[in-house]
Amino acid sequence: MSAGQMHRGMHPIDDGLVRRLIADQFPQLAGLAVERFPSGGTVNAMYRLGDGMVVRLPLVEGGAKDVSREQQWLPRLAPRLPAAVPEVVGAGEPAEGYPWPWSVYRWLEGENPEAGGLREPALLAGDLAGFVAAMRSITLPGAPPAYRGGPLALLDASTRAAIEALRGIPEEGIDCEAATAVWEEALRAPGWDAPPVWLHADLMPGNLLVDGGRLTAVIDFGCMGVGDPACDLVPAWNLLPAAAREVFREALGVDDDTWNRGRGRTLSQALIALPYYRTTNPAMAGNARHVIREVLGER
CATH class of the missing domain: 3.30.200.20 (Phosphorylase Kinase; domain 1)
Incomplete structure (x- = not known):
């Protein structure tokens, strides 16, 4: 490469x-x-x-x-x-x-929201919850499995490898013990045992469009399909501040186990992305750092 x-x-x-x-x-x-x-x-x-x-x-x-x-x-x-x-x-x-x-x-008009720079974070949280809830409510025959959304344990090896990689990049300042603890807590949460639901499966800020602080469009559905609803909780940590995070959770009625899996999935994605993209994609690396700070800051 x-x-x-x-x-x-x-x-x-x-x-x-x-x-x-x-x-x-x-x-x-x-x-x-x-x-x-x-x-x-x-x-x-x-x-x-x-x-x-x-x-x-x-x-x-x-x-x-x-x-x-x-x-x-x-x-x-x-x-x-x-x-x-x-x-x-x-x-x-x-x-x-x-x-x-x-x-x-x-072409869809709008701009990508930026973590730390949201105009209406609570309203955007409600918009995002409405979108996620609408996805979950869809019933269409023949739905494919989502690219993400399978059992959390499938991510264990790659997540631990990413943590070890970050140990070797001290300038990133990642608390690898704290990250491991959050990840292991997520692994202990019971998995989703109900029928899989429709997911966008890649709700990154770059796949959202806003106008006046409100959600207007969602793009890049290449990962979509059905799976664990925890997968679409990622905006809680990759975009929303703490107070709006609670608005998002309450609007969706997320139970503790699903929330823990969602936090673990979001952290895993960030831990894997940071060493991979840190020198080639500033936007992805920057959002990964933001997620890691937000998740570990909750402990």
Whole structure:
């Protein structure tokens, strides 16, 4: 993996490739302006297409399956959700040396919220709870398992390996004993033993859009599917301050075991992300540090 590259096997993508793909497969859109959209995302490149669309292309092979998942399920989920979600307007195919499927979506207005800079944290907490509750209430046949949302024990080895990696990066200042204690507490919580529920499964700040401090849209559904509802509690620690965190929990009626699993999942994701992205993706690394501070600060 070359210096500054997030993942091995990333396919090079530039404006010219996107223009050629559009001209070949969507000639009615050829001639619209194409401009790379800066994003802290880790799996896809995004390009504005004119004023009203966005092209989203996987950077790595592992993101290719997310494309068909979104194309299949987003039209069925959209009318059941209280916030806007991406609308697929074109399904692209491999071509021009680009090896994976890709999509064109309607552009959704809004800005990503930033932890520590929320205008209406309690109201946003209520909006997020409403979205999560709406996802959970969906019943659609043939739902796929979520990318995240399985038993917490599946994350044990990778979480402990990340803690050990962080021991070797003293400049990050992570209390690895405290992190281990929180993780082991989460592992002791009973697992979800009811039917799995629909999840977005990647409610990072970069996948949320707000206007005036209120939630307007949720994007990037590549991880969606059914699983443990604790998986969609991550905004409690990756975005919301303590008081709004309680608003979020109360609105969803989360029991202690599910809350503990949710905190453990969120911490695990941050612990794994920090050593992986600390030199290649400042947004992801910064949010990982925020999560670790928030979770360990509750002890």
